[in-house]
Amino acid sequence: MAGLKDEVNKAYTDYGDDANFYNNAFNWEPKRKNEFVMFVDELPAFLIKTSDKPKITNNEIALDHINIKRYVKGKSEWNTIALTLYDPIIPSAAQMVMDWVRKHHESVTGRDGYSNFYKKEIKLHQLSPLGEVVEEWILKGAFITEAGFGSYDWSADEVQMIDIQLRYDWAFLNF
Numbered sequence: 001m002a003g004l005k006d007e008v009n010k011a012y013t014d015y016g017d018d019a020n021f022y023n024n025a026f027n028w029e030p031k032r033k034n035e036f037v038m039f040v041d042e043l044p045a046f047l048i049k050t051s052d053k054p055k056i057t058n059n060e061i062a063l064d065h066i067n068i069k070r071y072v073k074g075k076s077e078w079n080t081i082a083l084t085l086y087d088p089i090i091p092s093a094a095q096m097v098m099d100w101v102r103k104h105h106e107s108v109t110g111r112d113g114y115s116n117f118y119k120k121e122i123k124l125h126q127l128s129p130l131g132e133v134v135e136e137w138i139l140k141g142a143f144i145t146e147a148g149f150g151s152y153d154w155s156a157d158e159v160q161m162i163d164i165q166l167r168y169d170w171a172f173l174n175f
Contacts (some may be wrong), residue, residue: 053169141169
C-alpha cells in the first residue's frame with residue numbers, strides 16, 4: 001500500500017517547495033490542435049479538417065430560502081460539436097454525409113429512421129508529435145443536427161467544404 005501512497009504524493013507534488021521547480025515547470029509537451037484524428041463509421045478520417053472537442057453545461061437549480069438563494073446542480077447537457085469536412089470528388093464527402101442524413105430522414109418518402117439507424121459512436125484521438133494516442137474522447141449516440149454542403153462562387157479560389165453539427169447523448173474521456 002505504501003507504493004500507491006508514494007505514487008499519489010508524487011503526482012501531487014507542491015512545485016513551490018520543489019528545488020527542481022524550473023526543470024519541472026519547463027519539462028512538458030503541449031497538446032497541439034492539429035494533431036488529432038476522428039473516427040466516424042463510414043466517413044474516412046482524412047476528410048475531417050476541423051472538430052470541436054466535447055463541452056458540457058451543468059444547469060443550476062436555485063433553492064430560495066427567506067432572503068437568500070442557494071444553488072445546486074441541475075441537469076447536465078453535452079453541447080453540440082461542429083465538424084468541417086473536405087469534399088473531394090472521390091470519395092464524395094457530400095454523398096457520405098447525405099447517406100447518413102437519409103438514415104435520420106428520407107426526403108423522398110418523408111419517413112424518419114429509428115435512432116439505432118442514425119446514432120453513432122464517435123472516437124476523437126489527440127495525438128502526440130510521434131503519432132501516439134495521448135487522449136481519447138468517445139461520443140455516444142451522435143447524430144447530425146445540421147449539415148451545410150458549402151456554396152458555389154466563380155470568384156473563389158478555395159476547395160469545397162462541408163459543415164455539420166453533431167448532437168450526442170454523452171461523452172467520455174477515456175484517457
